[in-house]
Amino acid sequence: MSRAKALSGRMSALRRLMRQRHVDGVLLTDPLNVRFFSGFAGEDSFLLVGRRWAMLLTDGRFAEQARLECPRLPAVVRKRAMAPVIAEAVRARRVRRLGVEGGHMTVGLKARLDRALGPRRCKVLAGQIDALREVKDAGELAAIRKALRAAEGAFKALLAGGARGLVGRAERDVAADLDHRMRLAGAERSAFETIVAAGAHSALPHYRPGATVIRRGDMVLIDWGAVVDGYCCDLTRVVFTGRIRPDIAGVYDIVLRAQSAGIRAIRAGATCASADAAARKVIAAGGYGEAFNHGLGHGFGLCVHESPTLGGRATRRLRAGMVVTVEPGIYLPGVGGVRIEDDVLVAAGGRRRLSRLARDAEAMVLR
């Protein structure tokens, strides 16, 4: 599918949503949505969409980029504040009811628009626009696969020499090294702040790598992801510099079985809660139910955290083409934590694991 065709399909879906929500215009303010529907990847620019027209509202810094990235889309190169430019376009195009992004537009901008257009012109749309990004097309999946190959290649290169790649180095130096290797492998940037957590630090799900030096015999949790063509991936592995303590080996085995159960529960038509429940059941049966204190996973794409959420209360159903992380964990404060995270594509009859790194405990022990 060509890029132009993909963009035109997305616009059609947006216009169907507009008809359902009884708006004849939509203002996209989230830069990820601007990019998704127009192809424009710059900043500080909004996309205004009508029933049969669309325009990019940008400024001089991005005019050239707009010409290159979305040559068919008319661009208004503004020289003054955004709100009056939006208001003028809305009036000129005779938009009667303008949908705005509830999860992104600020109350400050909304107040300025209300003053310029009257208080009843805007209608807040909550989440429906983001949801149009959930099912990925072939081009998006190709970018996600490229991001995965960059992230996996960097991880393998980091550990190609075994435990030497970690032992004696500070957590934050290992994180910087992994980030750099992703760039060399083709990533535009890291998808988020890479976590490298040694020993008991691995028990903190959102640890920030510090000056702690990794020692022989440590467990080291690494959570990292690359971005290629704007698309993210998200992986976690726990590696062991020399040996696995028997108690941690037991925990690792439970998390690995929980992840497999979670992945097996993923298929088009299943609820998001059911995958979470399948993994949680394994961890609870192992006696660590309380120590799995977050949801099973989340969608990802242009943003590293997108809908859907795989959590205990998520009654929505998975659809073919969604991509989600599957990342159960057991966290033992003061001892350590094990999380294993892979990226999975929901398919009609089941699922496909997009990430390819080994997961078994033996492969995680670095000599």
Added chain:
Amino acid sequence: MSRAKALSGRMSALRRLMRQRHVDGVLLTDPLNVRFFSGFAGEDSFLLVGRRWAMLLTDGRFAEQARLECPRLPAVVRKRAMAPVIAEAVRARRVRRLGVEGGHMTVGLKARLDRALGPRRCKVLAGQIDALREVKDAGELAAIRKALRAAEGAFKALLAGGARGLVGRAERDVAADLDHRMRLAGAERSAFETIVAAGAHSALPHYRPGATVIRRGDMVLIDWGAVVDGYCCDLTRVVFTGRIRPDIAGVYDIVLRAQSAGIRAIRAGATCASADAAARKVIAAGGYGEAFNHGLGHGFGLCVHESPTLGGRATRRLRAGMVVTVEPGIYLPGVGGVRIEDDVLVAAGGRRRLSRLARDAEAMVLR
């Protein structure tokens, strides 16, 4: 000044603003403001401040980090959606009028709060809270200086071998290299996507580095910054791999003189517009007035772009302790662009240049 004393001074300033704006509570939603007023550097957490109390609204992922980073601040570790947790705290503390951040709170969250608290409980504050971050204290300046030393050290290391550091390499590989060197020099991350723009690409102020290979005889614009302890810096240099074309040498000279004039115009009490005008006058006199198509500079700190703005219409006055970039540029489409950017501290009697890299054309020619 101790960190605790700095935080308490910031809270006092916020409470003075609350009295002026007739609110008895403020909800901080921008993570940079949460960090500035509480010291908490995690995500997805809000700070609720009353006349004589404050509390952090966070979740289990960040409870440990909150204990470490702000041990004296009570934390509510929420297990459900944010809006009802905010509403409950607002009611329990009997807040009658709650200030919210107009430039950050989303219309979606505001609508949920209005439903929970009644439509007249929230008052939108526009920009006044961000303005409390404009004047930097000694601790903030120390972090900014550390960021500058990391950024400058990385730049010097990149070019220590002369033109060899650039020639034959793709723009994006040079950018990745510079980013990595900043991390090795102590930066947490890059302050923004590093720009490395070879030849005519330097004429695009927001160019994204690509596969173009830098050749001998090219001009190369590099715009980069580091983050240390959360604080940013922002620098630009144009270097020449071998020689400067005579026409570009003339442009370089004008931009350098414009930057010096802009820096000289900075002092406490001067308007933000006057510094811009001083630099613009030099460029206009050189015949390139139209080619300087952006403002002279901007404040920076926890965010790389903060108020104040040094622009043609900025009537606000500079105050001692503000830090701003000074970055005039001349952009010639299809030919190239020159921008020279340094970071400057506004002082009572004048200003101090915080960045120390050489600027003269001769030093920019790499052999």
